[in-house]
Amino acid sequence: MSSLRVQLLSWMAFTLVGAICVNLYISFQTASATSDLITDRTLTASARVIAEDVMVDESGNVRVEIPPSALEMFDTGHRDRVYYQVMTAWGNLLTGFPDLPRSVAPDVGEDTLFRGEPVRVLTLFHPVVGLRDESDISVTVAVTQNGNTSLRNRLWLSDFTKQLVLVLLAGLVATLGLQRGLAPILRLRDLVRARGSTSLEPMEPEIVQTELRPLVHALNDHMERVQNQMAAQRRFVSNAAHQLRTPLALISTQASVAARETDPDKRDEALQALRNSTKQVTRLASQLLTLSRAEPGSRRPRKDRIDLVATGRLVLENHAEYALRRAIDLGLEADDAPIWIEGDGTMLREMVVNLLDNALRYTPDQGMVTMRIQRDGTYALLQIEDNGPGIPEPERAQVFERFYRVIGTTAEGSGLGLAIVRDVVDGAGGRVTLEDALGGGLLVTVRLPAA
Ligand SMILES: Nc1ncnc2c1ncn2[C@@H]1O[C@H](COP(=O)(O)OP(=O)(O)O)[C@@H](O)[C@H]1O
Ligand SMILES: [Mg+2]
Structure with missing residues (x-):
């Protein structure tokens, strides 16, 4: 679920439905208890009226008459049937239904079935003066549940309706609050969407709530980094164009000179110069390509396992002829055993080439x-x-920058070699340092994690 609004709203709906269910249960229980209580009061009153009318005449006979008021008090317009039973303590039925069930506890109403119909029944014990042993009689009154149910439903419905209205009102207010709370985020979204593809201006953090401001700050920081990156790229492209333009102009001139030359020797000389310039541009172009490949994030990172000793030896062999031509004593001091490193094999080789070339x-x-x-x-x-x-x-720090060359350097080059070295070494998780060599020259040290 990705929409914040849907997520919050569904949580709220979930909570509200939960609240409504709990409400439903509680108000039903309360209404039941209340209507049972009222019914029990009526049952007690009815039983008492019956009991108080039981008399013993002079000859010791018990006379029971059911006063009409004892039954009329159930006449609430719900066509309830009333059953009664009067018994002596020793179990003689005086009047009423012999099979009427009695409530387990005296004076407490109870739900049960009588003749297949649900009834509420209550038994009351009452002393009758003159009765043998002065014992109590029991009066049981039962009533069908129509009145009770209708009362319960009325109580329950009115209670539940009130609470439902409150809960729904709370839900409505919360939804409105949510909409209002989300509005700034939506505004932020619209602002970001409305931006031009090149716009990297920072955004105003005040348009959203304080909790969300760090997000805007992070966005602004990110855009600043992108902006710097883009500026660096632009500088790089313009530098590269400059670097390419000079030798290309030279090539053009040399070509014109060669075309005009009639003396074959001089013409050969001009063509040789032309070829050298072309080599230089080609080298520059390939250095640019290598650099763009060495840039972090420009290629899928590779995890080749390469032997640094073998790589070094190969690069050295490729440069041996050049060293020989210039009478440079080129030597290798290396272990016989391979030293494995992990990374982009092509790039690591390119790094060694650039250092030896320098x-x-x-x-x-x-x-x-x-x-x-x-x-x-x-x-x-x-x-x-x-x-x-x-x-x-x-x-020493500057030579690693792109196109940087130490002033007064006459040998041809573009200033990209050490930039490539640094990108490659960084990419492989290593470090490169420059120091004075004992013999007065330069000592370059590259430290790479061994695989
Ligand atoms: N071994 C070295 N000895 C002296 N100077 C060096 C050496 N290596 C690099 N440099 C200096 O650092 C600069 C940058 O080197 P580099 O990035 O490889 O570019 P390039 O070699 O194309 O000029 C060079 O122009 C040179 O001035
Ligand atoms: Mg170089």
Whole structure:
């Protein structure tokens, strides 16, 4: 059940129906008790009138006459039949119906059946002067239930109607209150719905009740984050466009130059330059693609199990020719045993490529680059050390930003490599730090949870 209104209303309806049922029961019981009490009073009065008319004459005979008033008091217009029975203490029937059942307790009315019909019966004991042994006589009076039932129903209905009206009134008021209470939420919903697809302006928390304001605050915070994120994306796109535009303009110029050139040697030279520029743009484009893939939430997270030693060795082998050409001493110090890590295999490989590429690119010819891979407790440790210029301490945080390059860097590049490294390492739950290497260059340390 997802609608708050339906939920609250159904709870209320449930409660009200419960209240009405309890009401029904209680008012029925009360009405029954009252009408029984009234009937019992009449039965007692009738029995007493009969008993008081029982006399013993001089010869010792008991004379019983039923006074009409004893029966008339039941004449309430409901055509009730009245039965009576007068008996001596030793069980002689003086008058009335011999088979009339008697109430178990004296003076207390009781519901029973007589001749297949429900009746209320009451037995009264009464002393009669002059009777043998001065004993009591018992007078039992029974009456059919028409009057009793009708009285009970009248009492019950009027009571129940009153309470029902009250309960329904309470329900109505509660429903109105609920509608009023929900109105601000509905207004908030309408406000959110009415927003344009690009509107991220914060909303006024005062339009809803205090309990709901944290929700509006949370929404506003969320929209602010989205807004910042969108601004970052816009900056990124415009930076990327800028980065692409420069080499593309260069390519265009180089193409024109090559087209105009008639000297085959010079033409080859121009075409070579053109090819280099194209490579540069291609590399930039692929770095952009890698970065967008490394971004948190851009790909389904993968849990590949890869061997960091094997990965490092492979990357190293792929760069060996370049290192050889520049007479850089490229070395690997790694355990023989595999070191397993978990994560996106392609991205982790890309991370290693970017770090080794930087070390080789920024280290002068005849320099030295060492890749170290080892286990450190529950971590896999990857270190790449060079003896190039290093990165000055104040710039170490910034180099991880997209497109950031240390001023004066002449080697070609886009400033995306370390941004990719950081995204990948973060995504794998690791950490990357930059330090001074012993030989004066840069020491990059990547710490990843070992699988
Ligand atoms: N091993 C290194 N030695 C010296 N400087 C480095 C090294 N690695 C990175 N840098 C500096 O950090 C900057 C950012 O690196 P990176 O994000 O990989 O971008 P790019 O290599 O495309 O310039 C580089 O421009 C360079 O100035
Ligand atoms: Mg780089």
